Amino acid sequence: MCEKIKKVNSWLGAVFGEQVVPQFEVNTRTVDILYQLAQSSEARCSDTALLIEDLKQKAAEYQAEGAHLQDVLLQSVGLSSASLSKPVADCLSALVDNAMVLGVRDTSLGSFMPAVNNLTSELLEAEKSNRRLEREFRALRKRLGATLVLRGSLQEDINKTVKAQAVESAKAEEKLLKMDFVTAKANELSNRRERWEAQLVSRNMDKSITHQALVQLSEEVTELKKEIIPLKKKLEPYMDLSPSPSLAQVKIEEAKRELAALDSQLEMNVDFK
Structure with missing residues (x-):
């Protein structure tokens, strides 16, 4: 643990240099994390x-090779960089720049052609990949448009559903309030009816004067009145009889007795009820 802390402190000192190392909580977890960072950094x-070092060595090799080629050109051909015209120097500079861009070791045609072929192949692959990406992009854009339309439709349906649900909730709440009121009113009326029935029972009320009994009596009276109508029609022919007063008187008396009997029965029924 102490060795790790020393390693971490040394690494933090090297990283921050003259700046003050920020304070941190020293525990096993933080020390392990900083120790791993220190190892990775090193x-x-x-x-x-x-x-x-490798790049420096290659640069030295390139410089040595360039100096050698310059000596060869100067000794064999008698050419130097100062003796070249500006167009030739520009061409050589462009050739060197191209060689550096292509990453070739020298400016020979054997080095340029494979590099150019590789770049051409990479260009064709890039164009092929670009066309594929364009097709995918168009398909994605089409899907995105359809998705946006569907999203708008779904959002509209959701809004309509929410509004309809709010209306239905309000109606349901109103119905519940009405149902509660009706239930309470029904319970109140039921209690009042029970109290009234108890009061009527305690007062020994005659059931013949109840609403139901009166309705039944009215129906019976109506039926009796219907039965009297044919009898009255039977008496009508005898009202104009004159040749046999005695027989007519007998018939009239019989009819009167029948009518009196019916009236008496009707009165009895009324009194009984």
Whole structure:
């Protein structure tokens, strides 16, 4: 643990340099994390240092090779960079720039052609990939448009459903309030009816004067009146008889007795009820 803390402190000091190292909570977890970061940082620094050394070595090799080629040109052909015209120098500079862009080791045709072929192949692959991406983009844009339309339709349906649900909820609440009122009123009327029935029972009320009994009596009276109508029609022919007063008188008396009997029965029924 102490070795890790020393390693971490050393690494933080190197990272922040002259700046003050921020305070942090020293515990097993933070020390382990910082120790791993320190190891990773040192490994990357070591790899970077090796890469820098390799690049320096290659640069030295290129410089040596360039100096050698310059000596060869100067000794064999008698050409130097100062003796070249501006167009030739520009061409050479462009050739060098192209070689550096293509990443070739020299400016020979054998080095340029494979590099150009590779770039052409990469260009064709990039164009092919670009066309494929354009097709996918068009398909995605079409799907996106359809999705947006569907989303708008669904949102509209949701809004309508929410409004309808709010209306139905208000109606349901109103119905519940009405149902509660009706239930309470029914209970109140039922209690009042029970109290009234108890009062009527306690007062020994005659059931013949109840509403139901009166309705039944009215129906019976109506039936009796219907039975009297044919009898009255039977008496009508005898009202104009004159040749046999005695016989007519007998018939009239019989009819009167029948009528009196019916009236008496009707009165008895009324009194009984």
